[in-house]
Amino acid sequence: MFTGLVEVVGAIARLEPRGQSARMRVDTAELAAREPLVLGESISVNGACLTVAAIVSDGFEADLSAETLARTTLGELRAGSRVNLERATQLGGRMGGHMVLGHVDATARLSEVSRVGDAQLTVFEVGRELGPYLAFKGSVAIEGVSLTVNELQDAGEKVRFSVMLVPHTLARTTLPALKPGSRVNVEADVLARYIERQLRLLSLFREGSSSATAGAPDDPNERRLLEKLRSGGYM
Numbered sequence: 001m002f003t004g005l006v007e008v009v010g011a012i013a014r015l016e017p018r019g020q021s022a023r024m025r026v027d028t029a030e031l032a033a034r035e036p037l038v039l040g041e042s043i044s045v046n047g048a049c050l051t052v053a054a055i056v057s058d059g060f061e062a063d064l065s066a067e068t069l070a071r072t073t074l075g076e077l078r079a080g081s082r083v084n085l086e087r088a089t090q091l092g093g094r095m096g097g098h099m100v101l102g103h104v105d106a107t108a109r110l111s112e113v114s115r116v117g118d119a120q121l122t123v124f125e126v127g128r129e130l131g132p133y134l135a136f137k138g139s140v141a142i143e144g145v146s147l148t149v150n151e152l153q154d155a156g157e158k159v160r161f162s163v164m165l166v167p168h169t170l171a172r173t174t175l176p177a178l179k180p181g182s183r184v185n186v187e188a189d190v191l192a193r194y195i196e197r198q199l200r201l202l203s204l205f206r207e208g209s210s211s212a213t214a215g216a217p218d219d220p221n222e223r224r225l226l227e228k229l230r231s232g233g234y235m
Contacts, residue, residue, distance in 0.1 A: 002044045004097030004139075004146025006084040006173045007031060010045075010059065012077045020066040022075065024050070028059040031085055042102065044086040046174075047144035047185040048072045049102025072104045072185050082174045084144040097146030098139040104185045106130050108142070110178050111160070120165040120176065121150070126186055131159040132196050133188030141187040145173050 010028035026045065031037070037055050043062070044050075050062035069075040077083070089095070108126035115121075124142070126134075131154060134140060138149050140163070147163040170176045178184065 002086050002100040003089050004100045004141045007086050009082050010085045012081040022064040025061045026059045042088045044102045044144045046083045047141050048104050073183050084173050100141045105188050106186050107183045108186045110182045118167045123162045125158045125160050128159050133192040139189045143184050
C-alpha cells in the first residue's frame with residue numbers, strides 16, 4: 001500500500017518489449033541512497049505498483065504484464081521519461097496522503113491548465129465508468145500523487161474533474177510537465193469502490209426477496225454478506 005506522497009522523481013533508462021509484456025529499468029540513485037532497495041519489494045511508478053525484479057547499480061528493473069501495459073500509460077514511456085516513485089509505506093508509518101493501492105483504474109486526459117496564484121488548477125477528463133468512484137472533496141491518485149477533487153461534472157460519456165497542484169507538488173512531481181492532451185494514470189479512492197459494491201448488493205435486496213434470490217451471486221462469500229444484510233434489517 002502507498003500514500004500518494006511521491007518520494008523522488010526517477011527516470012526511465014530502458015523499456016524492453018518482451019512479447020505481450022515488457023521489462024522496465026528505472027534510474028533512481030536518490031531512492032536507493034535513502035534506504036537500500038530490496039528484491040521483491042513494491043514500488044509505485046507513476047501510480048502503478050511494480051515489483052522489483054532486479055537491483056542494478058543506479059536503480060531497479062521491473063516487469064510489466066500485459067494487463068499493466070493495457071491499463072496504464074507505462075508502455076508509452078521512453079528512455080529519459082521522468083516518473084514519480086514511492087516505496088510501499090511501512091506499517092505504522094504516517095498516512096499523509098490517502099490509501100493508494102497502486103492498482104490503476106483507468107487513464108484520464110488532461111484538458112485544461114491555469115495558474116491560480118502560486119498553485120495550478122488542472123482539469124482532467126475520464127470515462128464515465130469511473131464517475132461513481134469520484135466525489136467532491138474526495139481523494140484521487142493521479143500519476144501516483146494523492147490529490148483532492150475540487151470540482152466534478154458529469155459530461156455525457158466523460159466525467160470532468162479538477163485538482164489543485166500546490167507549490168510543493170509542482171516542485172516534487174512530474175505533474176507540472178504535463179500538457180493538454182497528456183494521458184495520466186488514475187486510481188480512485190479504494191473506499192469508494194467498496195462502498196459502491198455494498199450499495200449495489202443492498203439494492204438487490206431492496207428489489208424484493210424473489211428478485212434478490214434470482215439475481216443472487218454465486219460466490220459463497222457474497223451470499224453470506226447478503227444474508228448478513230438481510231438479518232440486519234436492511235431488506
